[in-house]
Amino acid sequence: MNNAKLFEVAAEESGLRLDRWFKRRFPQLAHGRLEKLLRTGQVRVDGGRVKAGFRLGSGQQVRVPPLHSEETAAQEHRKPATAKLSRTDRALMQDAVLYNDGTVIAINKPAGLAVQGGSGTSRHVDGMLDALREEGGERPRLVHRLDRDTSGVLLLASTVNAAARFGQAFRSREARKVYWALTVGVPRPLQGRIRAPLAKLNGEGAWEDRERVSAVEADDPRGKPADTLYKVIDVVGQHVAWVAFMPLTGRTHQLRAHAAVLGTPIVGDRKYGGDKALVEGIAPKLHLHARSLEIPHPDGGVISVTAPLPGHMLDTWKVFGFDSNTSGDPFAEWDQ
Secondary structure, three states: OOEEEEEEOOOOOOEEEEEHHHHHHHOOHHHHHHHHHHHHOOOOOOOOOOOOOOEEOOOEEEEEOOOHHHHHHHHHHOOOOHHOOOOHHHHHHHHHHHEEEEOOEEEOOOOEEEEEOOOOOOOOOHHHHHHOOOOOOOEEEEOOOOOOEEEEEEEEEHHHHHHHHHHHHHHHHOEEEEEEEEEEOOOOOOOOEEEEEEEEEOOOHHHHHHHOOEEEEEEEOOOOOOEEEEEEEEEOOOEEEEEEEEOOOOOOHHHHHHHOOOOEEOOOHHHHHHHHHOOOOOOOOOOEEEEEEEEEEEOOOOEEOOOOHHHHHHHHHHHHHOOOOOOOOOOOOOOO
């Protein structure tokens, strides 16, 4: 394995299968050749042999032997694609910035815009990050994800070191995330803690499709622990409720699945609520918004960012007379 190189798995690549990681980094490497490199131990992760389906974690080291033309292709793949950004997309990203101190960038991700690409997804935040790149600086990096249809605070790191520190903060649950949602029906009791393991049901297709989850029994080996705090902020009779959620774990679609577990799916979430998730007179869009994020700053201290509601949720809040300017942490006094 002379001349082999080590590639560090970026935060935005965490959770990727190894073969898909290679597809992104080395698009000209045939799958059959990758399998051979794995069988012969020429490709390793953190020094150990793995299979193509191995799920990578942020910060892991992938050992790659010389790939000649494939390596050249990977270098081209990683070049900034600034020229490909349209004026509209550049303006969209710049207008979405909530906070930027040169190390940390927080944006208010629009609902309906995917964070990363996938099958049939060519327009996404990851493909527009050069719009936020400082002259002579590094390309910003994603450090966590939001679902395509979820709006709100999305954190970016302007340096490799900042990305690594944020990745650690998310893994160690130092990040405090509060979401706002509108549910069909009123959760009972009005505040509580949902402990319901979640298991992935699908494995192919676009990110949102292949990552669909379902609540399973505690002894189901497929399930991963999922823990969420919730608190009802306001209601309209027994019809709908404005609910704050705080995930204590970071499972895919966790809040959407847990809202369904309560029997009160999030408005607009037909994936987990079916037709029950539609409310007459209300936009049939997902009413889930990453309202605020509090996290240690890589250079010390703590940053706190709040994102205003997207247009469709703001309209709904006006219809029901909810105060969208409500501030404060609804879980501040919660004994976890």
